[in-house]
Amino acid sequence: MSNSFTFRLIKTDGEARRGEISTPHGPVATPAFMPVGTQATVKAVLPEEVRATGADILLGNTYHLMLRPGAERVAALGGLHTFMNWPHAILTDSGGFQVMSLAQLRKIDEKAVVFRSHLDGTMYELTPERSIEIQQLLGADISMQLDECIRLPAERKEIERAMQLSLRWAERSKRAFESAPVGRALFGIVQGGDDKKLRIESARELVPMDFHGYAIGGLAVGEPQEVMLAVIETVAPELPGEKPRYLMGVGTPEDLVEAVARGIDMFDCVLPTRNGRHGLAYTRFGPINLKNARHAEDPRPLDDTSAHPATRTYSRAYLHHLVKASETLGAMLLSAINLAYYQSLMRGMREAIEAGRFDAFRAQVKEQWARGDR
Amino acid sequence: MSNSFTFRLIKTDGEARRGEISTPHGPVATPAFMPVGTQATVKAVLPEEVRATGADILLGNTYHLMLRPGAERVAALGGLHTFMNWPHAILTDSGGFQVMSLAQLRKIDEKAVVFRSHLDGTMYELTPERSIEIQQLLGADISMQLDECIRLPAERKEIERAMQLSLRWAERSKRAFESAPVGRALFGIVQGGDDKKLRIESARELVPMDFHGYAIGGLAVGEPQEVMLAVIETVAPELPGEKPRYLMGVGTPEDLVEAVARGIDMFDCVLPTRNGRHGLAYTRFGPINLKNARHAEDPRPLDDTSAHPATRTYSRAYLHHLVKASETLGAMLLSAINLAYYQSLMRGMREAIEAGRFDAFRAQVKEQWARGDR
Numbered sequence: 001m002s003n004s005f006t007f008r009l010i011k012t013d014g015e016a017r018r019g020e021i022s023t024p025h026g027p028v029a030t031p032a033f034m035p036v037g038t039q040a041t042v043k044a045v046l047p048e049e050v051r052a053t054g055a056d057i058l059l060g061n062t063y064h065l066m067l068r069p070g071a072e073r074v075a076a077l078g079g080l081h082t083f084m085n086w087p088h089a090i091l092t093d094s095g096g097f098q099v100m101s102l103a104q105l106r107k108i109d110e111k112a113v114v115f116r117s118h119l120d121g122t123m124y125e126l127t128p129e130r131s132i133e134i135q136q137l138l139g140a141d142i143s144m145q146l147d148e149c150i151r152l153p154a155e156r157k158e159i160e161r162a163m164q165l166s167l168r169w170a171e172r173s174k175r176a177f178e179s180a181p182v183g184r185a186l187f188g189i190v191q192g193g194d195d196k197k198l199r200i201e202s203a204r205e206l207v208p209m210d211f212h213g214y215a216i217g218g219l220a221v222g223e224p225q226e227v228m229l230a231v232i233e234t235v236a237p238e239l240p241g242e243k244p245r246y247l248m249g250v251g252t253p254e255d256l257v258e259a260v261a262r263g264i265d266m267f268d269c270v271l272p273t274r275n276g277r278h279g280l281a282y283t284r285f286g287p288i289n290l291k292n293a294r295h296a297e298d299p300r301p302l303d304d305t306s307a308h309p310a311t312r313t314y315s316r317a318y319l320h321h322l323v324k325a326s327e328t329l330g331a332m333l334l335s336a337i338n339l340a341y342y343q344s345l346m347r348g349m350r351e352a353i354e355a356g357r358f359d360a361f362r363a364q365v366k367e368q369w370a371r372g373d374r
Numbered sequence: 375m376s377n378s379f380t381f382r383l384i385k386t387d388g389e390a391r392r393g394e395i396s397t398p399h400g401p402v403a404t405p406a407f408m409p410v411g412t413q414a415t416v417k418a419v420l421p422e423e424v425r426a427t428g429a430d431i432l433l434g435n436t437y438h439l440m441l442r443p444g445a446e447r448v449a450a451l452g453g454l455h456t457f458m459n460w461p462h463a464i465l466t467d468s469g470g471f472q473v474m475s476l477a478q479l480r481k482i483d484e485k486a487v488v489f490r491s492h493l494d495g496t497m498y499e500l501t502p503e504r505s506i507e508i509q510q511l512l513g514a515d516i517s518m519q520l521d522e523c524i525r526l527p528a529e530r531k532e533i534e535r536a537m538q539l540s541l542r543w544a545e546r547s548k549r550a551f552e553s554a555p556v557g558r559a560l561f562g563i564v565q566g567g568d569d570k571k572l573r574i575e576s577a578r579e580l581v582p583m584d585f586h587g588y589a590i591g592g593l594a595v596g597e598p599q600e601v602m603l604a605v606i607e608t609v610a611p612e613l614p615g616e617k618p619r620y621l622m623g624v625g626t627p628e629d630l631v632e633a634v635a636r637g638i639d640m641f642d643c644v645l646p647t648r649n650g651r652h653g654l655a656y657t658r659f660g661p662i663n664l665k666n667a668r669h670a671e672d673p674r675p676l677d678d679t680s681a682h683p684a685t686r687t688y689s690r691a692y693l694h695h696l697v698k699a700s701e702t703l704g705a706m707l708l709s710a711i712n713l714a715y716y717q718s719l720m721r722g723m724r725e726a727i728e729a730g731r732f733d734a735f736r737a738q739v740k741e742q743w744a745r746g747d748r
Contacts, residue, residue: 039695039696039699039701040692040695040696041696041701041702041703043701043702043703044702044703044706045703046420046703046706046707068695068698068699069670069691069695073670073671073691076671077671077673077689077691077692078673083689083691083692083695084692085687085688085692296443296447297447297450297451299451299452313459314459315451315457317443317447317451317457318414318451318457318458318459321413321414321442321443321457322413322414322415324442325413325442327413327415327417328415328417328418328702328705328706329415329417329418329419329420331702332418332420332702332706333420
């Protein structure tokens with residue numbers, strides 16, 4: 001295993017790609033789903049359980065960690081991998097997205113975004129350079145450039161302004177990353193909202209900067225799925241085939257399948273854990289809302305063919321009981337069950353691509369979802 | 375391993391007793407601590423984690439389970455062991471204590487206690503016979519007689535009235551238990567508040583009824599430790615040596631050591647899990663409040679000599695961070711860490727009794743607690 005970041009494309013099937021990323025903290029089989037470890041923990045799941053679901057890599061949130069416990073403190077404690085007991089790969093975002101969605105009193109200009117912490121009101125300045133510095137202090141195997149995420153729908157002029165600023169910040173991020181330890185990677189982020197021309201322009205400016213990988217940002221902000229898929233179809237052909245492609249913040253199981261079908265290699269999303277905490281289970285036969293009274297006396301497990309022990313062990317009646325009683329174990333089990341389903345879906349896609357039967361796999365999982373839970 | 379309830383006294387050291395209970399769901403090494411699984415879950419701990427801490431037996435709460443999901447429903451789903459995925463021994467309480475502490479509109483008379491559910495206002499009637507029926511539907515390896523728990527301090531007349539009622543309910547419970555499946559056990563409960571004469575009278579009436587074991591009830595309700603220890607010293611000599619003795623609802627680590635020193639074999643208590651959820655860790659060097667800012671940069675684990683992986687893996691700084699950030703993982707880790715400490719304390723006592731050095735062990739653990747966390 002290489003100690004440095006590399007990406008190897010193993011097989012393609014249509015646009016779908018089967019690959020492997022090497023990182024200083026181990027390999028990542030792609031297409032890969034990254035569970036979100038917002039505050040240095042995947043909510044309600046033990047790290048060894050996260051690993052057991054099949055995750056090779058987690059996402060950590062720069063915004064949350066810079067506020068609490070602070071990047072310098074995490075570094076003094078040995079870095080994020082040690083701090084959270086996750087010895088495998090970690091990707092950190094740049095903080096830009098959460099600044100826009102969570103922080104108060106944002107002021108953005110050429111130099112930086114200035115914001116007030118949602119926790120205690122402290123003022124912070126986040127520059128592209130500081131974002132990279134934080135991510136290096138955390139010890140991220142893969143860092144993301146700082147970008148400006150805007151809400152959709154937006155005026156074309158506003159989308160273009162943010163996209164151009166993000167390009168200039170991409171350059172500054174790249175320069176700041178030059179002093180990062182050998183082996184770590186930095187990804188650029190394609191912006192441009194739902195505007196095809198702007199997306200292409202963004203990609204064409206970023207590719208010559210020679211990032212280790214490329215993300216598609218600014219999606220999963222409430223737009224219809226067809227808008228998201230159209231953006232992927234616009235951007236993917238512009239990206240170099242030998243580098244990984246990461247669709248940020250996506251998505252539902254169907255989003256993942258459709259995005260892989262269009263050449264995406266990496267994903268992150270809070271859906272499996274957030275919805276797990278709210279009583280929703282993702283399964284081969286679609287989502288199951290365990291709050292529903294019809295599960296109260298159902299002795300069946302969620303899926304007795306699952307490779308994940310909890311998925312085939314606990315009855316729906318028990319999970320219903322835990323959810324109704326607001327017991328923490330309900331959130332724990334359903335978060336892990338959902339992560340396991342997501343990882344099994346990714347594994348299924350990887351195997352299907354290797355076998356050259358991705359289209360058949362895609363049709364099969366959709367048929368099962370449509371069949372529903374009976 | 376026997377399939378029936380038996381108790382074998384292996385060794386005594388002073389008043390301290392090392393024994394083994396056999397149950398239809400496996401052996402229980404005594405002195406034993408039973409984690410509390412109130413609503414068919416030990417809060418915030420996976421059942422396999424509870425087992426990994428060393429627990430042989432859990433306590434389930436009849437009051438909670440009769441209200442939700444209901445005893446008949448649990449029975450239809452295969453019983454409590456299957457329902458909550460705990461294939462080891464289970465003791466259930468009678469419901470009496472929670473009726474007094476949680477339910478509304480209690481009315482108690484010779485026949486029954488009638489109460490209003492704290493969940494939805496439904497009226498319930500709990501008789502000694504129904505309590506036993508519920509516990510048999512749940513499938514408890516060890517059931518408890520229904521008793522009346524009163525708050526201390528109380529008038530002697532009131533204590534005596536409740537004690538006498540509890541004796542009559544003991545007889546009714548015993549009769550109702552006659553139809554229980556072979557191998558299961560029923561314990562009687564000594565009441566009598568802090569009154570020595572009443573405690574002795576209660577014990578002397580119960581012993582001829584020939585229960586499988588005897589509990590001391592009505593303690594751990596806020597009285598000083600010396601009152602509790604005095605009651606044990608009064609009651610223990612009245613109980614048959616060949617049957618297990620269970621001190622209900624107790625206690626702190628020091629309570630456990632002092633009670634074992636006075637001949638107690640079994641305990642249950644919510645402290646390790648409840649306090650874990652509130653940021654308190656029990657360790658060899660006493661309790662550690664992880665909310666305290668002094669832990670924020672402390673890279674040391676709670677106890678690097680612990681046999682429990684999480685106790686020696688996660689830094690105090692990380693646990694502090696999780697507690698400050700109200701992350702579920704903090705409650706999960708500290709609940710498991712505390713259960714592991716309690717079980718290691720019980721294991722230490724068992725080994726010390728076997729080796730005939732219980733007094734030295736007791737002095738040593740107290741010295742370590744007094745030394746504190748440095």
